[in-house]
Amino acid sequence: MDLPTFLIQLLNAVQYGLLLFLVAGGLTLIFGIMGIINLAHGSFYMVGAYLAWSLTSAFGSLWLAIPAGIVLSVLLGIVIEWLLIRRLYKLDHLQQVLLTFGLILVVEELRSILWGNDVHGVPVPDPLTASIALTDTLSYPVYRLWISAVCIVFAVLLYLLIQRTRLGMIIRAGATNREMVQSLGINIGLLYRFVFALGVALAAFAGMIAAPVSSVFPGMGNQVLILCFVVVVIGGIGSVKGALIAALLIGLVDTFGKVVELQIGSLRLLPELAGMSVYLLMAAVLLWRPAGLFGRKS
């Protein structure tokens, strides 16, 4: 592999990992703070991508679609938390799994009724359509760099929100002792609704900015959901730092797994099984540290 190809793959891996972090970060935030395992998290990613597609066709630009989409997904998160999720805090994981599994089916079918089952493309928005030439034949699209940059900004903002603001302090306190925070006069129900809506908006936003590179298709949410679970298992549940590192690791392993597969592919060394590399990584982490890289021992 020559240097430009390596660089392109590296950038792809980082972009993929950062995007995955945006989705998995929301998942682990919702679990770490609210104790809710949300199988429907991937569905919100898909909803984001479909919102980007339909709103871009309506408004004519992704730049208008994204803010409108964020507002809609926050509203969606608030409604779902109010309608369903808040009833789950007292129930155990089994009920949470079942309810959010049902929610996946509902969202998938509503998507099928509203938007159909076709694959759609979203054009790369205007000032970012250019590519940076690396050699005479190889170039790197600016849009992918922009995705990485946006994800980093969001990761930093998320960190500052949770670790450095008064709101974040209350959220962390609520994760440790719900009753205590409540008895100090803080409306924990409202706070959880905000956290859930934030998680939904993160997933949907990731779906929106990913739409131009990944295209928009049914089932895209479930693919992401499984990878998010792998991220959480590797990184350690509830740990946002663990999610970031695990997501980057998965980005690297998956991207380079596929490239190496191409090269060994001529030797026919099970080229189809390159998709397994991510799961092998997970198996290795489970053998080494069952609680994940940054997980607390339970």
Next chain:
Amino acid sequence: MAAGRPVREKILNRHVAWWVAAVVVAGVLAALPFFGEKFTVQFVTRVLIMAIFAMSLNLLVGFTGLVSLGHAAFFGVAGYCLALASPQYQAASLWTSLPLAMLASGLLALVIGLLVLRTSGVYFIMATLAFAQMVYFVFHDSGIAGGSDGIYIYARPDASILGWRPLDLEQFADLHFLVLALFLFAFGFIRLLRDSLFGRVIAGIRVNEHRMRSLGFATFRYKLACFVVAGMIAGLAGYLAAVQYGVVNPEMLGWHLSGTVLMMVILGGMGTLTGPVIGAAAMLLLEMVLQSLPETGGVGLGRHWQLPMGIVIVLVALFLPRGLAGLLARRRAPVADHD
């Protein structure tokens, strides 16, 4: 002594009633092909197959307290095993391919179990789902087993032993008899298991694993054994499903089926013997009813039957956490509720 007798009699009566009910139900199911229509018999066969599958998951979820969200992997692998063991356009032998398929499921369960049982709680849910998806992608992406289209099984397995052929599985009635016999076998086996020392230990693990460990039980080994047994019984169901449909595809391994079978267990009542059977019957009936829903307000509800199904699942999770069996039990004995 004086107080003991009525109680003992009551227990004895309940025992007799259970056996009478079991024999009557088994008798009706066995007689079904003689008076039922082909469609009905095939539907009941399908219910029995899914009931075996749900019973196997109940071993984990209901008896041991392990919420597995990847149980379809063991179901599907056994089906693929039959498809790959069948020579093209010819039948495989039932007596070799069935043990082979169950063995394959058991081996897969052993490998996955060794990894996922190192985790617990939510991790366990996520890890089982992820490893099952890995198996899904192996069959979906690789060319060894027909990729995303799957493989057709052109001839049902041959049940002859030394020239004698007790069953012709191409006949729907004979297939029904085989499935019923294996269903009763699996049901009886799980009942024996539940009442054995092994069953007591896994029940103890569900309630308090630390305490069981302090008592000197190697809980990991018990959980692993349970995981493997559950995987093999799921394999039995997957094998039979492949025989009935005559085709295997990656959806047999997918998380959608894992979620559906979990729903069957909970809908029927987890941790009970008959719950998963009731749940499987209820889910398949519901599925059939929903698929035949008429067009309402410009939306073909029958085509989008997963929408009402999803709503039902949400409602069951919220309002029926102990399933239909729990509903009946609560009505009969409202005080006996202590979790």
